[in-house]
Amino acid sequence: MAKRQADDDETVLAKAAKSGRITMSDVAAAAGVAQSTVSRILNDAAVPIPVSDETRKRVQTAARELGYRPNPFARALRGAPSMLLGTIVRDITDPFFAGAIDALSLAFKARGYSVVLGHARSLEDEALALTAVLESRQCDAIVLLGDFTAEHRLLEDLAHTNARVVGLWYGARTNVPFPTVGVDNDAGVLSALEHLWSLGHRRIGYIGAVSHGDLQERLDAYRNFMQARLGTVDEGLIQLVADSLSPAGGALAALRAVETPPTAVLTATDMIALGVLHAANEFDVSIPRDLSVVGFDDILMAKIGVPALTTVRMPISEIVAAGVDMCLGPNASANQTDAPHIVLEPSLVVRKSSAPPASH
Amino acid sequence: MAKRQADDDETVLAKAAKSGRITMSDVAAAAGVAQSTVSRILNDAAVPIPVSDETRKRVQTAARELGYRPNPFARALRGAPSMLLGTIVRDITDPFFAGAIDALSLAFKARGYSVVLGHARSLEDEALALTAVLESRQCDAIVLLGDFTAEHRLLEDLAHTNARVVGLWYGARTNVPFPTVGVDNDAGVLSALEHLWSLGHRRIGYIGAVSHGDLQERLDAYRNFMQARLGTVDEGLIQLVADSLSPAGGALAALRAVETPPTAVLTATDMIALGVLHAANEFDVSIPRDLSVVGFDDILMAKIGVPALTTVRMPISEIVAAGVDMCLGPNASANQTDAPHIVLEPSLVVRKSSAPPASH
DNA sequence: TTGTACGCGTTATCAT
DNA sequence: ATGATAACGCGTACAA
Numbered sequence: 001m002a003k004r005q006a007d008d009d010e011t012v013l014a015k016a017a018k019s020g021r022i023t024m025s026d027v028a029a030a031a032g033v034a035q036s037t038v039s040r041i042l043n044d045a046a047v048p049i050p051v052s053d054e055t056r057k058r059v060q061t062a063a064r065e066l067g068y069r070p071n072p073f074a075r076a077l078r079g080a081p082s083m084l085l086g087t088i089v090r091d092i093t094d095p096f097f098a099g100a101i102d103a104l105s106l107a108f109k110a111r112g113y114s115v116v117l118g119h120a121r122s123l124e125d126e127a128l129a130l131t132a133v134l135e136s137r138q139c140d141a142i143v144l145l146g147d148f149t150a151e152h153r154l155l156e157d158l159a160h161t162n163a164r165v166v167g168l169w170y171g172a173r174t175n176v177p178f179p180t181v182g183v184d185n186d187a188g189v190l191s192a193l194e195h196l197w198s199l200g201h202r203r204i205g206y207i208g209a210v211s212h213g214d215l216q217e218r219l220d221a222y223r224n225f226m227q228a229r230l231g232t233v234d235e236g237l238i239q240l241v242a243d244s245l246s247p248a249g250g251a252l253a254a255l256r257a258v259e260t261p262p263t264a265v266l267t268a269t270d271m272i273a274l275g276v277l278h279a280a281n282e283f284d285v286s287i288p289r290d291l292s293v294v295g296f297d298d299i300l301m302a303k304i305g306v307p308a309l310t311t312v313r314m315p316i317s318e319i320v321a322a323g324v325d326m327c328l329g330p331n332a333s334a335n336q337t338d339a340p341h342i343v344l345e346p347s348l349v350v351r352k353s354s355a356p357p358a359s360h
Numbered sequence: 361m362a363k364r365q366a367d368d369d370e371t372v373l374a375k376a377a378k379s380g381r382i383t384m385s386d387v388a389a390a391a392g393v394a395q396s397t398v399s400r401i402l403n404d405a406a407v408p409i410p411v412s413d414e415t416r417k418r419v420q421t422a423a424r425e426l427g428y429r430p431n432p433f434a435r436a437l438r439g440a441p442s443m444l445l446g447t448i449v450r451d452i453t454d455p456f457f458a459g460a461i462d463a464l465s466l467a468f469k470a471r472g473y474s475v476v477l478g479h480a481r482s483l484e485d486e487a488l489a490l491t492a493v494l495e496s497r498q499c500d501a502i503v504l505l506g507d508f509t510a511e512h513r514l515l516e517d518l519a520h521t522n523a524r525v526v527g528l529w530y531g532a533r534t535n536v537p538f539p540t541v542g543v544d545n546d547a548g549v550l551s552a553l554e555h556l557w558s559l560g561h562r563r564i565g566y567i568g569a570v571s572h573g574d575l576q577e578r579l580d581a582y583r584n585f586m587q588a589r590l591g592t593v594d595e596g597l598i599q600l601v602a603d604s605l606s607p608a609g610g611a612l613a614a615l616r617a618v619e620t621p622p623t624a625v626l627t628a629t630d631m632i633a634l635g636v637l638h639a640a641n642e643f644d645v646s647i648p649r650d651l652s653v654v655g656f657d658d659i660l661m662a663k664i665g666v667p668a669l670t671t672v673r674m675p676i677s678e679i680v681a682a683g684v685d686m687c688l689g690p691n692a693s694a695n696q697t698d699a700p701h702i703v704l705e706p707s708l709v710v711r712k713s714s715a716p717p718a719s720h
Numbered sequence: 721t722t723g724t725a726c727g728c729g730t731t732a733t734c735a736t
Numbered sequence: 737a738t739g740a741t742a743a744c745g746c747g748t749a750c751a752a
Contacts, residue, residue: 021522023745034723039747052721067520072498073436074745077728082433084476091462093660098458102451105477115477116444117465138432160427162381245660278664300453300605304638306666383729394739399731412737434729437744 022068031055031062038063042070076138085113085327086139086163088154090146092119094244094271095299100145100169103320111328113140139163141327147171147213166326168319171213172343179339181322185214188312188346189221189266192294195310195348196264197229200356201292205237205262207251207272209244215268218296222266237262241272248275249282256283263357264292270299270311277305277353288355298349307352315344382428391415391422398423402430436498445473445687446499446523448514450506452479454604455659456629460505460529463680471688473500499523501687507531507573526686528679531573532703539699541682545574548672548706549581549626552654555670555708556624557589560716561652565597565622567611567632569604575628578656582626597622601632608635609642616643623717624652630659630671637665637713648715658709667712675704 024042028035033055041052041059062068076082085108089097105115116139141164148154148167158165159177170180196204206222209215219238226233236258239251248267255262267273273295280287287293287307295302298313322342384402388395393415401419422428436442445468449457465475476499501524508514508527518525519537530540556564566582569575579598586593596618599611608627615622627633633655640647647653647667655662658673682702 021745024747025745035746036724036748037722039745040722043747055722071437071745073433073442074728075747076433077431077437077730077745078747079728080747092452092458092465093455093462095453095455095458095661098452098455101477102453102479105452105479109479117461117475117477119462119465119469247664274661275664278666278668281666301455301634301661304607304635306638306641308638381729385729395729396731396740397738399729400738403731415737431729434744435731437729437746438731439744440731 021071022066023071024068027059027063027066027068030066031059033059042068081140082138083113084139085115086118086142087115088118088142088144088148090119090148091245092117095301096244096269096271096297097145099299099316100320103316104143104145104168104323107320107324108327111324118142141166143168143323143327145169147174147211149174149176149212164327166323168323169214169314170341171217172341173217174213174341177339179326179341181319181326181342181344182214183314183319183346184343185217185346186221186224188296188348189218190225191346191348192266192296192310192312193222193225195350196266196292196294196354199264199292199354201262201264202230203237203260203262203264205239205255205265206267207239207241207248207255207265207276208268209246209272210240210242211268218268241275244269244271246272246275247279248272249279252276252279252283256285262291264294264354266294266296268296270295270297270302270309273309273311273353274301274305277307277309281306288353289358292354292357294354302349303351305351305353310351310354311349312346313349314346318344381431382426383431384428387419387423387426387428390426391419393419402428441500442498443473444499445475446478446502447475448478448502448504448508450479450508451605452477454631455661456604456631456657457505459659460676460680463676464503464505464528464683467680467684468687471684501526503528503683503687505529507534507571509534509536509572524687526683528683529574529674530701531577532701533577534573534701537699539686539701541679541686541702541704542574543674543679543706544703545577545706546581546584548656548708549578550585551706551708552626552656552670552672553582553585555710556626556652556654556714559624559652559714561622561624562590563597563620563622563624565599565615565625566627567599567601567608567615567625567636568628569606569632570600570602571628578628601635604629604631606632606635607639608632609639612636612639612643616645622651624654624714626654626656628656630655630657630662630669633669633671633713634661634665637667637669641666648713649718652714652717654714662709663711665711665713670711670714671709672706673709674706678704 024038025035028038037055038059041056042063087101087104089101092098092101108115144167147170165178167176167178167180170182172182172184172186174180174182193204206219208219223233237255239254241248241251255265265276267276273293276293277287280291285291295309295311298311302309302311384398385395388398398419401416402423447461447464449461452458452461468475504527507530525538527536527538527540530542532542532544532546534540534542553564566579568579583593597615599614601608601611615625625636627636633653636653637647640651645651655669655671658671662669662671
């Protein structure tokens, strides 16, 4: 018996060395028990486990020595959660989303989840994003990073999945059939403009990007503020670039070309703000002496801007925490009609790019 | 018969609406054929398929109408490749690696692969990175982004996997048991320093980060250059920060504090260079008038630096292409002893942060 | 306390 | 040309 077992051990070890993969049956053979026993022991089966003491030891050491690793595919096939989290983001290259993914993946990894990336860079990629993340893979949940309300095809596909779908960094006034977590853009813009206003600025420009969701809300909030304070909004002070990563030089030039140029400018994102900083340097306009600049997001690079960027900080960890809860929490929310829309508060971070206007 | 089939259809549709997942058996039932037939048809079985014409149509339409999606877990369980690519990167937040991941994921997604993220942020996370990406998931290949030679635990685990392992952005002089693709850091540093030298700079400082691989090679290359040109290397002109994302203000201050401060500085990465730009602004040193700055990497943000950063550009697409080839190519390389180490050439990009020294 | 048997959804090898 | 049937590795009811 002892002999036979040793033989089994060797056989199994040889197999391991050769083709790598050890199964439960291998462990069972090595330990001289049935495969089901191995399963029970290794899974620390819940309450109804009539545990054995000596067998347990034997199996555990056998498993350890053989380097047994459970096969996630077999598990998933049996109905276990895949422990895969799908993420759909427009562009990881955008530092803001890189930070978001970072925080997100860390939080989920702590819960045992692996994060699979599903870009949706261009509109043509929509289908591809779905194919890769949804059809092909079987994610337990899918997190949308940023507002994809415009991507009808994507949303359509998402509606047909059985994975839980959660939207992060969706606007406060969003209206989608799945739960979302977003930031109070009104409050953020308000605090930024209030800051500039109290510094003495009255001509305040806005450089945004054509987009829906967050970015649209920020523009709306800007308009509302100006309307409320000045009784009118000068559309000439509003410039839009294609997206966050577009050069903002043209927009800045346009703002400087109006009759009485703005003494300050709020941008829809930090990346745009950094672009403005760059363009300002090229145009020889000194920040903040000639122009105050306030961004939005507080990305990593904001603090090493030239000069350090005054901006509105996202409550990233809170947003991610809420997202994790929505994905993994018990509130199954089979009916997505009453999907919750959580809105969190951003906070102003004053640095070096804003100051009183020169006339003061 | 027609009646029964219609009934089947309804049953199946009801099931689809209820719990979501359509299997091959469902399709088979709906089409009135055997499940194995469905498998053959849907997989466009290679040559030895005695194709049927009418049945094929029937099955195909049934599959389409029911919205059949193959179950990747079942496939993988049968031995099919998981089509999962594991990536291990120190910090996605670093814009350089964000760009790399972006390019990588795009390239692999085009080949049908899904990318799963496996940070290795801190050393404590090492084990976690492996657990998540390797043990738990079953990746067909694992790509290391950046040099992990120092992470012994990680490398040890990697050695025991049967997935193909490939290292990207490993140094040119690296010596690891798996294939790598890197950049010729010597050539990159040489072109940068040659550029500064020809501009008239003789006192050239270096700000790097403590690290192995790429970053070490760049520092060595700097030392070699200075030694060759000046017959000596002034160690006082070399400053190291903790990592790419650390503030470089202290390092810059230290360089300005030496007897005759450098008129130019080369940095190990663009992020460090941007930090220098920031600090320079704080210290009121004008770039490039008072100090020329040259970075390394050519990240997205380099061109919107203040001023736009002269830097050494990575051949990202070539590197990624080579990586894809190593992972998916036919050169199975069972024996990893003769692992190829591809080295590609970077190229200098001259922008606004470098100019002749003030004395000229 | 432990072993047997079945099924998850596929693919592949038999028969028919 | 197509239908049974056996795996793949695991979890679990059921039998012993």
